[in-house]
Amino acid sequence: MQIEKIIAKTLIHNTAHKTQYHLNPYQGCYHDCKYCNGKAKRFYFHDEFSNNIKVKVNAPELLEQYLRDRGFYPVNRKRKDTLVDFIPSISESAKQNLPNKFILFIGGGICDVYQPAEEVLSVTRKLLQIAYDYSFPIRSLTKNTLVLRDIDLLKKIHKQSFARISLTITLSDQEEQLIFEPRASTTEERFSSVQKLREEGLPAGVYMTPLLPFIGDTSKNIEDLFKRCQETNAEFVVTGGLSLRPGKHKDEIFSVIKEYYPELLEKYKKLYLNDNPNGMPDTFYSHKLNLVDPIKTGYEMSKKYQIPFFEPRYIPEDMLHFNRRVSTVLSRIAFLKSKILQNTLFEAMRIQQDSILLETLKRDLKRMNSKEVRNLPFHNESLPYILEMLERNQCQFLINHKEWDNLFYKGA
Numbered sequence: 001m002q003i004e005k006i007i008a009k010t011l012i013h014n015t016a017h018k019t020q021y022h023l024n025p026y027q028g029c030y031h032d033c034k035y036c037n038g039k040a041k042r043f044y045f046h047d048e049f050s051n052n053i054k055v056k057v058n059a060p061e062l063l064e065q066y067l068r069d070r071g072f073y074p075v076n077r078k079r080k081d082t083l084v085d086f087i088p089s090i091s092e093s094a095k096q097n098l099p100n101k102f103i104l105f106i107g108g109g110i111c112d113v114y115q116p117a118e119e120v121l122s123v124t125r126k127l128l129q130i131a132y133d134y135s136f137p138i139r140s141l142t143k144n145t146l147v148l149r150d151i152d153l154l155k156k157i158h159k160q161s162f163a164r165i166s167l168t169i170t171l172s173d174q175e176e177q178l179i180f181e182p183r184a185s186t187t188e189e190r191f192s193s194v195q196k197l198r199e200e201g202l203p204a205g206v207y208m209t210p211l212l213p214f215i216g217d218t219s220k221n222i223e224d225l226f227k228r229c230q231e232t233n234a235e236f237v238v239t240g241g242l243s244l245r246p247g248k249h250k251d252e253i254f255s256v257i258k259e260y261y262p263e264l265l266e267k268y269k270k271l272y273l274n275d276n277p278n279g280m281p282d283t284f285y286s287h288k289l290n291l292v293d294p295i296k297t298g299y300e301m302s303k304k305y306q307i308p309f310f311e312p313r314y315i316p317e318d319m320l321h322f323n324r325r326v327s328t329v330l331s332r333i334a335f336l337k338s339k340i341l342q343n344t345l346f347e348a349m350r351i352q353q354d355s356i357l358l359e360t361l362k363r364d365l366k367r368m369n370s371k372e373v374r375n376l377p378f379h380n381e382s383l384p385y386i387l388e389m390l391e392r393n394q395c396q397f398l399i400n401h402k403e404w405d406n407l408f409y410k411g412a
Ligand code: SF4
Pocket: 029, 030, 031, 032, 033, 035, 036, 037, 038, 109, 110, 111, 112, 143, 184
């Protein structure tokens, strides 16, 4: 493996949610998972995604600059410890005008921030330290036990705001796991990490994604993984299928299937024949080949093992609490309608859009009357739910679908 240190111009990417920003201090990932989205053409930074790892060594400075440019300051750092030798003296009234804090998602699905290079360079740890200094909440997702190195810092962050690390775990059989995730920590090591994080009082869930068609989506694999989630006290589970973007992403997994599962190659080719730009499998063949629906199956398993089937949403103290509560309710309705009840996707999409809008709305819904709320740009699909929350502080739809919804987060 070659590690190349680079001075980057950017580090932080906003997401559709606007209350969460992604930070990718690495380009490329040594773990070399065969289904990795980072290998898709649009994310392909160089030919050797898994062997030539670029490290943004100035990532901590970029993050600190980004936060300072927005008026934040390191509340937990003694003056003598600051990288910059000035801290703007902010008056109480100016503090009121600071923008809302947002979640720093360290790592963003196209690199693992605990891959082996991190052991030597500690860039992720430095980013966590800055999150702590500036009192920002964090999330991350990894396949490497190296995350346990940072438990001390994660606990400090969680104590003052919020820190959640989730582990991606997709295959219970070690031989299969080594084929598809050859350099990540083993499945058992990852479950041990979940257990350790939970024992230390930290939120930590499991992303069972992607469940590979005909390999990872078998009932045995899913059930084995759920059992371990229960035993290790995973906070929640999220399941999902495989998307395969045309190009190198698809070529690589097809060549692995050809080598290890030649009998499945034709099925894979048919499933991804459509070359969907987002990599979604062809629905015609999904039905024809009886492809398991990873979300429905995961949901059934969640019921059986009584594990929440949704990543609980963190609601920061300094955000408009009622807005976030309604936003969470809308998001749960959208999920139920699209994935479980299979209502029209269009309806669910509009409700989800309004959930996002509410996250960033500066006005407090609770202080508005129904006429003012109707004048906001909400879709007709969401408005009745929003008004009901405003008037009765409850959602009859979720109550009616309690059987499905009771596995969701109760903290909203
Ligand atoms: S750990 Fe994540 S980023 Fe790294 S190769 Fe695997 S899927 Fe890609």
